[in-house]
Amino acid sequence: MGEESAGLPMVGHDGQHYRFNPGALCLELLVSGGAGERAKWEVLHRVADLRDWLTHTRLGPARIRMSAAELAELKVLRESIWFSAGRVASGKAPGAFEDWNRLAQAPPPVPELTGQGRRWREPISGAALLSAFARDAIELFGGPYRHRVRRCAAADCHLLFVDTSRPGARRWCSMQRCGNRAKQRVRQEATRGHA
Ligand SMILES: [Zn+2]
Numbered sequence: 001m002g003e004e005s006a007g008l009p010m011v012g013h014d015g016q017h018y019r020f021n022p023g024a025l026c027l028e029l030l031v032s033g034g035a036g037e038r039a040k041w042e043v044l045h046r047v048a049d050l051r052d053w054l055t056h057t058r059l060g061p062a063r064i065r066m067s068a069a070e071l072a073e074l075k076v077l078r079e080s081i082w083f084s085a086g087r088v089a090s091g092k093a094p095g096a097f098e099d100w101n102r103l104a105q106a107p108p109p110v111p112e113l114t115g116q117g118r119r120w121r122e123p124i125s126g127a128a129l130l131s132a133f134a135r136d137a138i139e140l141f142g143g144p145y146r147h148r149v150r151r152c153a154a155a156d157c158h159l160l161f162v163d164t165s166r167p168g169a170r171r172w173c174s175m176q177r178c179g180n181r182a183k184q185r186v187r188q189e190a191t192r193g194h195a
Contacts, residue, residue, distance in 0.1 A: 007174070008056045018176040023162035024145075026137040027085060028057045029078050030160060038082075047071050050129075059132065062109070063123040070126030077103065077130060081137050085160045088149045094141040103127075103134035154178035 007019030008031050022028050032053055033042030043053055047066045055061040066074075077099065084094035106127040109120045140146065140162060148163040152173040163170035172179035 010174070010177070012177060016177065018174050020159060020161075020174050020177070022160065023164045024136060024140045025058045026081050026133050026140055027149075027160055027162060029074075029133055030082050030085065032078065033075075034082055035075075035079055044071065044075070059109070059120070062120040064126070064129060065123035066126035066129060070130065073103075073126075074130060074133070077133055077137075081133070082160075084137070084141055085149055086151075088141060088146055089151045089160055094146075097137070097141065100134040100137050103130045104138055106131040108132045108135055152178050154181065 007021035008028060010018050010020045010031070012018065020031065022031065031041075032044050033039065043049060047064065047068065050064045050066065050071075051061065054064070080096040080099060083096045088094055108131045109124045109128045111118055112121050140149070145162050145164060148168060150161060150163060150170070151157075152159045152161070153171040154173075157173055157178050159173035161170070161173060172182070
């Protein structure tokens, strides 16, 4: 499920900037947009958009060589991960994962060690990128953290994450965002109670 990250930069409907760490690479993909109502959040319009977006994910910056057909396939994969994550967060079994096993057969991106640290052998092919997301989805939805996939506890927030913390008590997409809003609500209610 990849290493820890600072989180993806997000902007709330009220303009608040915050960071959201979904806890797994495959769940990071869900924040890049989607079908239907989620289309308004789309950031992956062209293959060229991938590089910037990946910079904030667990994969990190990399040059990608991908066809338009492979980008379309990435979006199909994104929908199936969205579908499964929603089901699992509601206590059901994952579904629509038939393509994951096929995509995971391709070799994933190849890491290289340099004096400055780790980087990817570039360019990463479309097949390798698809494989990375499919493998991560298989690991998450077939592994021990499957029961830790949750929706943010805020009623008006639909973000999905996997709680990888030791206590397993994560409720919010982000403490900066929904966690803080909940705290403020509690404080306001307490003030009203004493008035
Ligand atoms: Zn939230």
